[in-house]
Amino acid sequence: MKKRLLATTLAALLAVTSLAACGAKTDKTDTQTTGASSAAETTKAAAGTSASTGGKVTLNLSWWGNQTRNDVTKKAVDLYMSQNPDVDIKVEFTDWSGYWDKLSAMAAGGNLPDIVQMDYSYLNQYQKSGQLADLSEFISTGTIDTTKISESIIESGSIDGKCYAISLGSNAPMMLYDKAIVEKAGVTIPDQMTMDQLYDISKTIYEKTGTKALYDGGINMMQIMARANGSHLFDELTTGKEDSMKIYFNTMEKFAKADFSISADLLAEKNPDVVETKPIIDSSTWNDFLLSNQYISVSKTAGRDLGITMFPTITDSKSQPIYLKPSMFFSVAESSKNKEAAAKFLDWFVNSTEANDILLAERGIPVNSAVADAIKPKADEISQHVFDYVAKVSEVATPIDAPDPSGKGEVEALGKTVVEAVRYGDATADAAIGQFVPEAKKILEEAAK
Template sequence: MKKKLVSMLLALTLATGLMAGCSSKSSTQSTKDESATTDTTTTDSTTTDTAATTDSSDKVTLSLCWWGNQTRNDLTQQAVDLYMTLNPNVEIKTEFTDWSGYWDKLSAMASGGNLPDIIQMDYSYLSQYQKSNQLANLSTYIDNGTIDTSNIPSSIIDSGKIDDTCYAISLGSNAPMMVYDKEIVEKAGVEIPSQPTVEELYDLGKTIYEKTGVKTLYDGGTTTLQNTARSMGVYIYDDITAGKTEAIKKHFDYVQKFAEADFSISPDLLAEKNPDVVETKPIIDQTTWNDFSFSNQYISISNTAEREYGICMWPTTADASAQPEYLKPSMFFSVSETSQNKDEAAKFLDWFTNSSEANNVLMAERGIPINTAIADELMAKVDSISAKVFGFISEVTKIAEPIDPPNPSGAGEVDAMLKTVVENLRYGDLDSEKATEEFLTQAQQILTEAAK
């Protein structure tokens, strides 16, 4: 327990530093002609003219906020700089932070009534922000042609809709993945299936540790909980609401099994490494041989480690009755309801998703482009690391089942609470039985309160 308290203090110190760092990273950069070195030849699929997109001589200022790592930050800023070059009457002030601090920051901004004009949004939070009337109606801009959807599958547009109204534009197709260090795996003499079971992952971790001494990471977070439920053919939030424990208990059984294995990374070291931040993921320095994420992060993980990793689907269960793998909008851009420049924000969203100029800078870092013509254009240009993501999404598409509905209001708090319960279980302060009871009770309370 003493180690746990030390770990929590270290995590709190890190979080404080990150939030402070976020403020220092806020940037409003002048146009950098040298950053716009991409191919600006447009195709029939693009909607952006290289001339300024507005006739107004009045200066328009937009604010843009996203979460990400240094790779995403650099590429996004380059794209923003290019947009300002093409639209000299538009100034875009940018601000970013990492995932772990982003939602607390955004919640505080929403409470203060000062959300950015353009917000990077996640599928799991979309319903919460829409319900609180924080997001602008984008269907209007789709209907009037400001946001061109002619080369975007309707299913992708639908992923950003609630009650037939679009509140978010997807920035790419994405899927849950596990990455692994090919050097360590080859040294251990094992092969990783294209979609291992959790039971196979346990055996692989044991063998790899015996052969190489490298530890295994088992993710205990919301995506694993949801995937466990999906493998049983159920939606986890329906189970929580109904008080059903089978999927929840199964999830915590797996977490406990790995936590008790000597080949698993210790909770102290896991807290120190912080796998939520790309630069500190334990796979980067080979503390672990594997990591769990989404496919749009593969490029950043590989670039940070300066080596190409193997990639496979998120583990399922040996007795799965349904395929848990799915395609997910990697993330969205939404426009805040409080924005005073919604028209200009919508124009930027159109350019960001549909233009060759933007996507030749971004190079699918946020996921495979939703504009099919742009995706085809990029596929011929990407390097071997990016090509691996294109190939992975292609394989997932063959077996993917429909994504779960958007998470209900309060899901963010449930996610944070789950992390605490999992940590307590890993330290041995709870067993899977008690963890199930504690999680279900608290999750029901959170969701009930959020629904009021």
């Protein structure tokens, strides 16, 4: 309990600091900052290297991820620089938790990296604050070639008819499971189970193997539950509607009380937001919830055979909740002094078979159809699983929700706090609903002003 209180206090202090730096409307997913340098140092570096120097164009490129993504991205960037000796690209990566804190601090100073890895959930926020360059002109001139890219992909990175982000790949929400543990328990995992089935299967696995289960407590699961209920999370929260959150928190409480669920203390210690410490890695749990592009790094880190199934739905669902998501958008900063050079790199990153031979779908299945066809036979067995899963999802997927509204980061942070209270038994489902929905509504109202 002391650990939890300390972590919560530190998180709150960091959140206040970041908000003070970025303004009241700046959203964040988490408050833990990691990486090679501080946000201030990175901002200073960006300011000093974004212009052309010594006959070379210098670009700054930032992304979030893990060591696997870092390695392949740097290798691809090195190849690009070898082919374009007049371009020098300075790279930096941070894990998901620290990335958005660092980016928001840089945005506040008007010094975003020239090329920014962007997420669908943050696109609306950064575009509205004028931080992202309009890529439409580079698409219309052919600097960024989109002839082999589905129009829906371009639209997913567009707001009000202008494109602000290009997706490198497509992915989908998935549940990961340990095949050996599942086989030992003698259970079969369907392509998509209901929450009731997940509960029963988790109970059987624990009784047969002693391995515990994880019920996802993040905003992705909230959105899946709302979609299964025939709605959309932020549509409900904006109006103060509780229907889908009743399903979500009642299910959360049911799993939290079950002997077969991983304890709140151990889950906090593991930090499932970081690949290397996810509880499935050391078999603390038999399952995990993530996006399909993370499968490669998680599987390689675990070093054993992991299966994939779709996010669970609810019994008597009103619609199929699974969807395809544009994976790992890349945007050009409006503050960049080398927008055209940045656009040329994005064109190569998305459309080059050479680049994607290195990346091998680590950020999702390539959006360029010709590139996807070219690299699939070259992908290893682990990567082939991702190709097959995305293909399976594409057969049943329903349209993705609209980009998340301003205030999403604060709503997500609130959700984590309320979910933690339920996990520890400090709040009932009813109390959680009574706190989360009206507070989320207020956050969204304030952010929209």
